[in-house]
Amino acid sequence: MNYRVIKENDLFLLTDESGNIPADHPYGPGLYTKDTRFLSRLDLKINGEEPILLSSEADEVFVASMIMTNPHIEKDGQIELWRESVELTRKRFIYNGVCYETITARNFNPKRTAFNLSVHMDADFADMFIVRGFQNGELGSRGKTELYDGEIRFTYNGADDVKRETAVTWNDPEAEADENGNLFFALELEHEKEKTIVLTFTPIIDGDRPEGLDPEKALRSLEASYKEWATETTQVKTDHHTLQRLIDRGIGDMRVLLTDLGQGRFPVAGLPWFGVPFGRDSLIAAIQMLPFNSDVAKGTLRTMASRQGESKDSWRDEEPGKIMHEIRFGELANTGQIPFTPYYGTIDATPLFLMLLSEYVKWTGDMDLFAELESNVERALEWIDSYGDRDGDLFVEYHQESSKGIANQGWKDSGDSIVHRNGDYAKTPIALAEVQGYVYQAKVSIAAIYKNLGETEKSKTLQSEAARLKVAFEEAFWMDDAGYYALALDEKKDQVGTITSNPGHVLLSGMFNEDRAKAVSDMLISDKMFSGYGIRTMGIGEAGYNPMSYHNGTVWPHDNSMVILGMSRSGHKYQAAKAMKGLIDSAHSFEYDRLPELFCGYESKGKAVKYPVACSPQAWAAGTPLLFVQSMLGLFPDSLNKTIALDPELPEGVNEIEVSQLRVGNGYLKLLVTRSEGSFTTDVVENTTGFTIESK
Structure with missing residues (x-):
């Protein structure tokens, strides 16, 4: 697997080159902290189809970016989305215990175009030694997935009496979510117009939840820490x-x-x-x-x-x-x-x-x-x-x-x-x-x-x-x-x-x-x-x-x-x-x-x-x-x-x-x-x- 990985302090995200976390992949991609996988599935689709990867950059390990586009999509003989008409740019970084992802969709179709983006997620809270196939053991149990206004929360009750949760938030009030970890965004854009969706993924351990920031402020703070390191x-x-x-x-x-x-x-x-x-x-x-x-x-x-x-x-x-x-x-x-x-x-x-x-x-x-x-x-x-x-x-x-x-x-x-x-x-x-x-x-x-x-x-x-x-x-x-x-x-x-x-x-x-x-x-x-x-x-x-x-x-x-x-x-x-x-x-x-x-x-x-x-x-x-x-x-x-x-x-x-x-x-x-x-x-x-x- 050709992977992409970003890290800041004690949190890291391992994905494929498209930025996805394929479910049940033997290499074990995911969002990890404290040797636990807090996100075990993450994939992005456009009108229900996998986007086509154009570019995947990880020149800097604290930020990663991917550029994708849509495949040609037809339904019942009707063109639903002409090939390469929508550009999708994914960018992610980690700051202060929170993983941020921005998904920017830009329409290059000559006409106003409607399309759907969907994000599909899960969290298995697997111990890293189990993910890597080194150990088995007595484990805790998965709790219910909770839905809040603008938030999905996956939960797990550990055999070590530690409650682990993953909170996922988004910035679009019109988005729809379900208890299976699916998010749906309906977009309609004029030619060369764009819209950015902001997602955050936050591991929570025994109720200790890191505070999230505005993503632009968080990224500026992260970049400033690297400039300080250089000086x-x-x-x-x-x-x-x-x-x-x-x-x-x-x-x-x-x-x-x-x-x-x-x-x-x-x-x-x-x-x-x-x-x-x-x-x-x-x-x-x-x-x-x-x-x-x-x-x-x-x-x-x-x-x-x-x-x-x-x-x-x-x-x-x-x-x-x-x-x-x-x-x-x-x-x-x-x-x-x-x-x-x-x-x-x-x-x-x-x-x-x-x-x-x-x-x-x-x-x-x-x-x-x-x-x-x-x-x-x-x-x-x-x-x-x-x-x-x-x-x-x-x-x-x-x-x-x-x-x-x-x-x-x-x-x-x-x-x-x-x-x-x-x-x-x-x-x-x-x-x-x-x-x-x-x-x-x-x-x-x-x-x-x-x-x-x-x-x-x-x-x-x-x-x-x-x-x-x-x-x-x-x-x-x-x-x-x-x-x-x-x-x-x-x-x-x-x-x-x-x-x-x-x-x-x-x-x-x-x-x-x-x-x-x-x-x-x-x-x-x-x-x-x-x-x-x-x-x-x-x-x-x-x-x-x-x-x-x-x-x-x-x-x-x-x-x-x-x-x-x-x-x-x-x-x-x-x-x-x-x-x-x-x-x-x-x-x-x-x-x-x-x-x-x-x-x-x-x-x-x-x-x-x-x-x-x-x-x-x-x-x-x-x-x-x-x-x-x-x-x-x-x-x-x-x-x-x-x-x-x-x-x-x-x-x-x-x-x-x-x-x-x-x-x-x-x-x-x-x-x-x-x-x-x-x-x-x-x-x-x-x-x-x-x-x-x-x-x-």
């Missing part, structure tokens, strides 16, 4: 058209994916099915956003801290100090039929929480937030050393305990993703390579913060633990025969030796020595790992390799972005530039130059091959071109020492990049990098940070 976000200009579109698209998509559950705005994982907090996804997306808008990191950290694990609960894979994986708010979660309230089955969210906080402090110098979250930091560190390191071997490993949980709990979480070179699947507990890098980076960085605060003993302890981990990692994960690091260690501490992208994440931590950092960087851009459009998740020739597999050969933009930033930080700028160029070149393969969640890992032959069910937009895919900017600049601030490292390298085809409104500490940077005769010239146009710039 508070770093600006980038480049001479490379595709890269510019990728960056602009990434900034816009990240804005639409922001949600606030009470602790500040954070990026949900992606649309359509992951519009909720995801520990790993939200944290990585916030890392990607640091050079552009660090307030996103603050909201993400506070959201994750507010739901940090409190007790040992095997049903939810919860442990004290652990950062959650995913939270859901629907009927199945509320009644305890699924463990997502929240679910904690992730091995990497806890060190990523510490990484994000330490990187946030490096960018902003905001020690107040560190003080606010210090108890969360201590509990996260305690989890790493106790529950995370299950057997005291210094490595953090995972093992599923929940009967409805996730077996593989790293970012490659599909059941076949951790596979030996002989094709056998690894058995848990499993220690992943990248997770050890996250832990190392977290401990080194938090140690630096403690040192700055005068907490000498805490700092020394963490530094010592990190040093021991580094030695143990080299001994356990390095493979002499392959000249590369293992993907993981299995239950017997045997290497899972498959060549994958996972060790590339460790580059960012600084845990590798110089020679091995180069070996990893070189492997990742070799023919085995590099498709031409990006770094594959698994290398060609490995037992598990499949260019169509979700995690065993495809290309994930966010995976590449973490690797690329690590290459940049470790000084392997050529490798980083090559990987960036591949992803930039892939952009023309996707609608609106929007990098999807993933795509297939075939060698580049004109177009990147789409993965059939990739989320788009997705937060850490949207954030990928934003990390390109930091990597191109080689920009790594350190507010603790009031320095900014700067070491630029532009990919082939990019000759100039200007970055302004770049916030570091309490000031701003404006930088211009240009290519000149094989080298790069950096002009520091503005620096109000008070930090020393250390250029290489």
